[in-house]
Amino acid sequence: xxxxxxARFSVRYRPRALAVCAAAVLVALGTGVLALGRGDYxxxxxxxxxxxxxxxxxxxxxxxxxxxxxxxxxALLVGAALALAGALFQTLVRNPLxxxxxxxxxxxxxxxxxxxVVAGGSSAALAGGAVAGGLATGVLIYALAWRGGVQxxxxxxxxxxxxxxxxxxxxxxxxxxQLMDAARAVLWLTGSLDxxxxxxxxxxxxxxxxxxxxxxxxxxxxxxxxxxxxxxxxGLGVRPERLRVALLGAAVLLASLAAAAAGPVNFLALTAxxxxxxxxxxxxxxxxASMCTGAALLVTADFAAQHLFGERQLPVGVVTGVLxxxxxxxxxxxxxxxxxx
Amino acid sequence: xxxxxxxxxxxxxxxxxGSPRALGLAAGLLVLLxxxxxxxxxxxxxxxxxxxxHGLLDPDAPGYTVVHRMRLPRTLLGLLAGAALxxxxxxxxxxxRNPLADPGLLGINAGxxxxxxxxxxxxxxSSFTGYVxxALAGAALxxxxxxxxxxxxGATPARLALAGAALNATLYSYVSAxxxxxxxxxxxxxxxxxxxxxGARTSTVLGILPFVAVGALLALGxxxxxxxxxxxxxxxxALGARxxxVRAAAIVAVTLLCGAATAACGxxxxxxxxxxxxxxxxxxxDLRWLLPYCAVLAPVLLLGADVxxxxxxxxxxxxxxxxxxxLGGPFFLYFARRGKxxx
Numbered sequence: 001x002x003x004x005x006x007a008r009f010s011v012r013y014r015p016r017a018l019a020v021c022a023a024a025v026l027v028a029l030g031t032g033v034l035a036l037g038r039g040d041y042x043x044x045x046x047x048x049x050x051x052x053x054x055x056x057x058x059x060x061x062x063x064x065x066x067x068x069x070x071x072x073x074x075a076l077l078v079g080a081a082l083a084l085a086g087a088l089f090q091t092l093v094r095n096p097l098x099x100x101x102x103x104x105x106x107x108x109x110x111x112x113x114x115x116x117v118v119a120g121g122s123s124a125a126l127a128g129g130a131v132a133g134g135l136a137t138g139v140l141i142y143a144l145a146w147r148g149g150v151q152x153x154x155x156x157x158x159x160x161x162x163x164x165x166x167x168x169x170x171x172x173x174x175x176x177x178q179l180m181d182a183a184r185a186v187l188w189l190t191g192s193l194d195x196x197x198x199x200x201x202x203x204x205x206x207x208x209x210x211x212x213x214x215x216x217x218x219x220x221x222x223x224x225x226x227x228x229x230x231x232x233x234x235g236l237g238v239r240p241e242r243l244r245v246a247l248l249g250a251a252v253l254l255a256s257l258a259a260a261a262a263g264p265v266n267f268l269a270l271t272a273x274x275x276x277x278x279x280x281x282x283x284x285x286x287x288x289a290s291m292c293t294g295a296a297l298l299v300t301a302d303f304a305a306q307h308l309f310g311e312r313q314l315p316v317g318v319v320t321g322v323l324x325x326x327x328x329x330x331x332x333x334x335x336x337x338x339x340x341x
Numbered sequence: 342x343x344x345x346x347x348x349x350x351x352x353x354x355x356x357x358x359g360s361p362r363a364l365g366l367a368a369g370l371l372v373l374l375x376x377x378x379x380x381x382x383x384x385x386x387x388x389x390x391x392x393x394x395h396g397l398l399d400p401d402a403p404g405y406t407v408v409h410r411m412r413l414p415r416t417l418l419g420l421l422a423g424a425a426l427x428x429x430x431x432x433x434x435x436x437x438r439n440p441l442a443d444p445g446l447l448g449i450n451a452g453x454x455x456x457x458x459x460x461x462x463x464x465x466x467s468s469f470t471g472y473v474x475x476a477l478a479g480a481a482l483x484x485x486x487x488x489x490x491x492x493x494x495g496a497t498p499a500r501l502a503l504a505g506a507a508l509n510a511t512l513y514s515y516v517s518a519x520x521x522x523x524x525x526x527x528x529x530x531x532x533x534x535x536x537x538x539x540g541a542r543t544s545t546v547l548g549i550l551p552f553v554a555v556g557a558l559l560a561l562g563x564x565x566x567x568x569x570x571x572x573x574x575x576x577x578x579a580l581g582a583r584x585x586x587v588r589a590a591a592i593v594a595v596t597l598l599c600g601a602a603t604a605a606c607g608x609x610x611x612x613x614x615x616x617x618x619x620x621x622x623x624x625x626x627d628l629r630w631l632l633p634y635c636a637v638l639a640p641v642l643l644l645g646a647d648v649x650x651x652x653x654x655x656x657x658x659x660x661x662x663x664x665x666x667x668l669g670g671p672f673f674l675y676f677a678r679r680g681k682x683x684x
Contacts, residue, residue, distance in 0.1 A: 162674070
């Protein structure tokens with residue numbers, strides 16, 4: 001932990017965490033540039049960067065800025081939002097497996113979206129349904145887990161129970177659709193960035209612009225205090241329950257908006273914070289590092305999903321699902337050996 | 342009985358409590374019989390108990406075709422699958438010493454589903470006899486994995502449930518990926534993954550019968566050694582049980598029961614959680630009573646849910662997996678809120 005002082009102001013930081021953030025941002029942007037250059041109309045990375053800053057030809061400007069940039073931007077934003085939501089959940093629940101896709105929020109977003117599909121709504125309505133479903137589930141889970149305060153283990157159990165009910169409901173809704181709609185719904189449920197435009201990226205960018213400073217700068221220190229336990233945190237002047245409500249609300253909002261933009265991309269919220277924590281080797285929630293890692297992970301996974309399988313383009317959710325599965329098995333094995341699971 | 346107030350004899354108490362438990366089991370069988378009649382009688386064409394009876398026995402009776410062609414296989418499948426899931430839940434809860442263990446919640450059904458999805462998409466398997474071996478293999482793999490994770494002493498209910506939920510999420514994301522790559526499998530799988538008894542055939546019933554029978558016998562035979570294991574490994578050894586062998590046999594039993602039930606009906610959650618829980622309130626923790634009760638009352642729940650789905654979903658029907666999820670979910674939530682399962 002080092003301190004940077006400028007006149008009366010001081011910022012404490014960890015050099016390693018800072019380096020990790022910088023590296024993750026570099027990876028994210030580098031892969032982003034590669035993704036912008038590849039496709040039916042290949043463009044060299046140097047040209048891509050020039051085009052981004054307004055220098056390329058009209059054709060290059062169209063391909064890079066109109067066709068490919070929205071998808072890459074959405075990947076970066078969704079990755080950052082899911083990772084931040086995951087880091088908040090894992091800290092509040094005190095378990096490396098406590099992420100929104102395990103605890104029912106994602107399933108709730110899916111229920112909202114599926115209801116729209118069954119009703120024959122448009123893609124924009126589908127996104128709205130996802131946000132509404134995710135938020136409603138968040139409120140429901142919080143209310144059900146409330147017994148004079150919300151405790152991590154109870155939230156986990158209530159979340160898992162809710163997830164199981166909603167999975168049943170979602171399966172039912174899937175049987176109520178036409179086969180074509182069902183295919184569209186399953187594609188959405190897997191998580192895909194195909195054909196994403198600014199319409200999907202914009203609300204998420206706005207939410208991140210508002211929530212990230214609030215979460216990182218206002219709640220971050222208090223969250224670190226909360227990791228010491230409710231009593232210690234109260235002693236440090238933090239009101240645990242209010243902080244939890246605020247942060248859970250922010251996390252649910254981020255996860256729902258991310259789901260609205262790209263569908264519930266599995267496991268990103270679970271893995272990114274854990275990966276960040278391991279690379280930074282720093283205790284605590286690692287919020288900023290998680291966000292950078294999440295953005296880098298998702299944009300890389302989407303690049304792989306588009307180009308690794310030849311002609312066949314997979315939805316990015318399949319790639320994160322498989323990676324997440326491998327990570328999960330490893331996590332279960334090591335955590336168990338360490339006696340922590 | 343003298344009025345001098347004889348001292349209670351420790352060894353006599355269980356024997357005296359035994360007869361109400363036997364009576365309870367008999368009552369449970371009667372309830373099961375009633376649900377069986379309901380399941381045979383209710384549907385698009387309603388049949389009274391007498392008509393069901395004639396339909397079963399008399400080839401010339403008006404209800405004969407309906408009963409034999411459609412409702413009998415469906416009802417027998419519910420009976421077998423319900424007993425299988427109830428027994429599997431009871432054994433798992435004893436094995437993991439975890440009241441939240443359920444083959445659905447811990448991912449075993451999902452393992453079977455993932456294996457079936459692979460078979461459907463890659464090999465074009467479409468018959469039940471094709472499903473069942475795959476389902477068993479998937480169930481076996483996940484059983485071993487879950488046991489490796491959840492068998493330890495440090496595993497709290499919440500953490501085991503989390504591990505299971507994460508495993509579930511992985512496996513179902515794989516299943517949906519398979520469905521996505523192949524529309525034909527999507528059409529078949531989207532009904533199967535919900536969990537349903539509809540469309541049961543006699544061949545399916547006969548197909549799972551041997552697996553369920555062997556699994557059930559194994560489970561019931563394990564009641565006594567599992568009881569011993571509840572006292573701890575050392576005590577169990579002193580009582581003549583071999584802990585490692587008992588655990589391995591229990592995993593085999595759970596695999597056979599869950600794999601067969603999932604292959605035939607698709608993944609069904611919460612039956613294996615709810616029934617042993619409710620039963621424990623009636624029988625206490627002794628598995629020699631708990632498991633037979635589970636075998637009788639779990640089919641009551643599953644068939645009851647199936648009948649309810651047929652009544653509620655008119656003119657179509659609600660798949661039984663959805664009804665059990667919606668019935669069992671609140672039960673689980675209530676239980677979680679009560680804080681009995683605190684981590």
